[in-house]
Amino acid sequence: MPAAGRPKKPKATARPLTRIQREKQDTILEAALEVFSAHGFRGATIDQIAEVAGMSKPNLLYYFPRKEEIYRRLISELLVTWLAPLREMDEEGDPFTEIRSYIRRKLEMARDFPRESRLFANEMLRGAPHIEDMIAIDLKALVDEKAKVLLAWMEQGKIARTDPYHLIFSIWATTQHYADFDVQVRAVLGKDRGGEGRFEDAARYLEHLFMHGLTPRPHSGSTT
């Protein structure tokens, strides 16, 4: 009995990934996004993902040997794109314009990538068990940096003096709400207002909120 442990993972030379491999992996990740975002990590089954991806479970496991591997890959890739809009906020630009377009971009992401938003929200709800370090390091660093930018704008009297961190939180919260709580939003708005137009309404509203708050503009006449 030769003690030759058969090498399960033929990572001998670590080939650079064939075309098929890349394609299949993408298919799987797309399917996984669909399923994970709808049911959460534990709620999703490999079988489901495999079915959506149009392949058998063992075949899927050939490309990603663990369920968690799929999830982790998905979510860490997501985090990068998810933070892109914030990264783009430019100290050199006009503060109001920058903030406004940041909000708009985030809202567009909620509209165009609701699955990503929900996946992320779910991970947070669960206490971010898979990306603890990423949020404690990368995310924190980015927010710290942008908070400084906001702070500088405040110092210059260009925007109101408030807490830059909570300002960022409130932008995240208000925009992602439209993806994460979509059912609720649609149910409350009803058939007539719950259509696609809701995002434009939201954009208008949020712009107003962040620009002026609820203080009435001096310009409406008397009442009654």
Place this chain on the structure above:
Amino acid sequence: MPAAGRPKKPKATARPLTRIQREKQDTILEAALEVFSAHGFRGATIDQIAEVAGMSKPNLLYYFPRKEEIYRRLISELLVTWLAPLREMDEEGDPFTEIRSYIRRKLEMARDFPRESRLFANEMLRGAPHIEDMIAIDLKALVDEKAKVLLAWMEQGKIARTDPYHLIFSIWATTQHYADFDVQVRAVLGKDRGGEGRFEDAARYLEHLFMHGLTPRPHSGSTT
């Protein structure tokens, strides 16, 4: 073959619930809240809940014959208390005061009942499969009613004219964020600012946001 189906549920006279029954049910619901809010419906197991509740699985099942029954009970009770603050918003009161205390109350709920908030958020994320009708009927009705109140205040020039529905959404989103995304908030704020004080900071910030937005107050001097 006598067709006497033996009555599994001896609901003969529908006894009014003994003390023990009430107590145990409460214990179970409390444990279920803990577990469901942490892992979601599918992620939670009856065994886990039973363990937290300090009883055996079959014993727990004696009080709630189905897992879903526990969940449903929990979440429908929750919805009522969850909406209480909004219900309290009084048309007769001063608009700014009313809105401000609504925000404060919601934020307090995020601080004091984060598990409830997360349970609710999770249900929404999943598309609200257990409370579809409740949100489409009761919730909608309540929001419609309060939207009218807000609208009236706007008509009277007491608060700025904006979309009352999205205003409510933004209050929900910003306040619940501190419960649902707690990990993220704490990670970003870091050790020094992530302590209990974060809720006070949030309260101050949100008050500013909703009262004034980001428009700088005229009163800070010139700069540089």
Place this chain on the structure above:
DNA sequence: GCTAGATTTTTCCAACTGGTCAAAAATCTT
């Protein structure tokens, strides 16, 4: 057209999960 390596399918399994059931233990009633 042959063969090494890559891919896919078939079969299988052990752990877990929601839930059942009968009997035992505890509690209540009289």
Place this chain on the structure above:
DNA sequence: AAGATTTTTGACCAGTTGGAAAAATCTAGC
């Protein structure tokens, strides 16, 4: 204290799930 009722437990089960093993098929280079 006996009998009736409620509560608790231990053993069990069927379905699901993540994953392993191996056999079968395919593909590219020779």
